[in-house]
Amino acid sequence: MFENKQAVAELRHRLLASGSFPNSQRRLLEFLFEHAQTDSSPTSDIIAKTLFSGDEESSRVRVAMHDLRKRLAKYFESEGRDLPVKVELPKGQYRLAFTDNLPPTSDPIQRFWHAHIASPEPSAVIYGEPIFFRDDKDVYLRSETVESPREMEHLLGSRRKDLVPSFAFVSSGDMAAVVALMRLFNSYGAKFDVVSARDASPSVLRHNNLILLGNPRVNEFISRVRDERESYRVTARGISEGKERRGGPSVYTDAAADDRRGTLIKYALLTRRPGFSDRQSLTLIEANYGRARYGVADFLSRPHVGQLLDLLAREAGASVPHHFQAVFRVIVSKEHGESEIYAVEPVTVRIYAGEGKR
Numbered sequence: 001m002f003e004n005k006q007a008v009a010e011l012r013h014r015l016l017a018s019g020s021f022p023n024s025q026r027r028l029l030e031f032l033f034e035h036a037q038t039d040s041s042p043t044s045d046i047i048a049k050t051l052f053s054g055d056e057e058s059s060r061v062r063v064a065m066h067d068l069r070k071r072l073a074k075y076f077e078s079e080g081r082d083l084p085v086k087v088e089l090p091k092g093q094y095r096l097a098f099t100d101n102l103p104p105t106s107d108p109i110q111r112f113w114h115a116h117i118a119s120p121e122p123s124a125v126i127y128g129e130p131i132f133f134r135d136d137k138d139v140y141l142r143s144e145t146v147e148s149p150r151e152m153e154h155l156l157g158s159r160r161k162d163l164v165p166s167f168a169f170v171s172s173g174d175m176a177a178v179v180a181l182m183r184l185f186n187s188y189g190a191k192f193d194v195v196s197a198r199d200a201s202p203s204v205l206r207h208n209n210l211i212l213l214g215n216p217r218v219n220e221f222i223s224r225v226r227d228e229r230e231s232y233r234v235t236a237r238g239i240s241e242g243k244e245r246r247g248g249p250s251v252y253t254d255a256a257a258d259d260r261r262g263t264l265i266k267y268a269l270l271t272r273r274p275g276f277s278d279r280q281s282l283t284l285i286e287a288n289y290g291r292a293r294y295g296v297a298d299f300l301s302r303p304h305v306g307q308l309l310d311l312l313a314r315e316a317g318a319s320v321p322h323h324f325q326a327v328f329r330v331i332v333s334k335e336h337g338e339s340e341i342y343a344v345e346p347v348t349v350r351i352y353a354g355e356g357k358r
Helices: 005-017 023-036 044-051 058-077 108-117 149-162 172-187 202-206 220-224 290-300 305-316
Strands: 085-088 097-100 123-127 132-134 164-166 192-196 209-214 232-234 238-241 251-253 255-258 263-274 281-287 324-333 341-351
Touching: 005 023, 005 085, 023 044, 023 058, 044 058, 058 085, 108 172, 108 209, 108 281, 108 290, 108 305, 123 172, 172 192, 172 209, 172 290, 209 220, 209 290, 232 263, 238 263, 263 290, 281 290, 290 305, 290 324, 290 341, 305 324, 305 341
Parallel strands: 123 192, 123 209, 209 281
Antiparallel strands: 085 097, 132 164, 232 238, 238 251, 255 263, 263 281, 263 324, 324 341
C-alpha cells in the first residue's frame, strides 16, 4: 500500500467530488478505491457484475477502464496538478496505482532515483563478496558455480583438502558500480554509504534505503528480500521467468553474441520496490557477472536511463512505478579480461501494481 494514507484519503474525496468525472466513472473510481485497501485485485467479471447490472462482457469493462485512465491523466494535468499524490490506472490492470505527484523534470536521472535521493533516509549500497579458495602456494582459485566450501568439496572431492576459503577479493564490476553510484548521489547532495553483505548490520537494513549488488549466491540479502510474486529471477544460466509469457522467451541466457566481433551477451536484472518499511526504497541490480552489474549501474547514472523510463511509461504512465522489474542486455568484449562494455539496453519491463502483480 502507498504509505501516505491520509493523502490517499484526501485524494479520494477530491476525485469523487470533482466534476471531471461523470457518475458512472465516480462509481467505478469508488469501487477501485475500496479494492485498493485490500491485497486482491478485482477481475473484469467482478467489475461487470457489480457495476454493469450483471453484464459479464469484458469489453464493457475495458472501455470503462480506458475512459477512466484518460480522465485521470487529464485531471492531474489540470485540476489535480498540485496534489501531493496522484493515482494512475496502469494498462491491462484493474487496480489503482498511487505515486508521489512530482513536478515535471527534464532530468531523467533525478526522476529515476527520486525515491532514494529525495528520501529523508540515507541510501546504502550492499555488495556481495564472492568466495575464493587459496592453495598451499598462495594461488587463489575462483569458480562462478561455487560459493561455499561444501560446493567446492562436491566439485573437487579429495582434491579440495589443500584449498582454504578466502574473501580476499571483490568483483571489479561491483566496485566500478559503487563508484558510479557514489558519484551520482554526491552530485545530488544525497547521503550514501557502502558496506559488504558480510558486514551489514540490522541497523543498516532498518535505517537506509538499500541498493543491493550481486546475485543470490554472493549476496545473501538478495535472497532474504526476495518477493515470490515477482516474475524474474537470476539463475546460473542467466535470467528466468517463472511463467511462460506469450510473445517472449522464458529465459534470457548468458551466451556468445558475435564471434567475429569477439563479444559476449550478459543479462542483468533490475528490481525496484518498497523496502523493509514504508519509508524505505529498495533497488536490486543482479547478474552473474560483475561487469554486467556495472553496466546497468552506469546506465542508471546517465541520461540513457530515459530509455528505461520510456519503456515504463508505456505500461504505467509518466510516474516511475514503486514496484517493477527490468531485464537488461549487456554486451561485453571477450578480450581485455571481459572489461570493455559495448552496449547496455533494457529488453523488457514488468510492473506490479499495489500489493499484487500483473
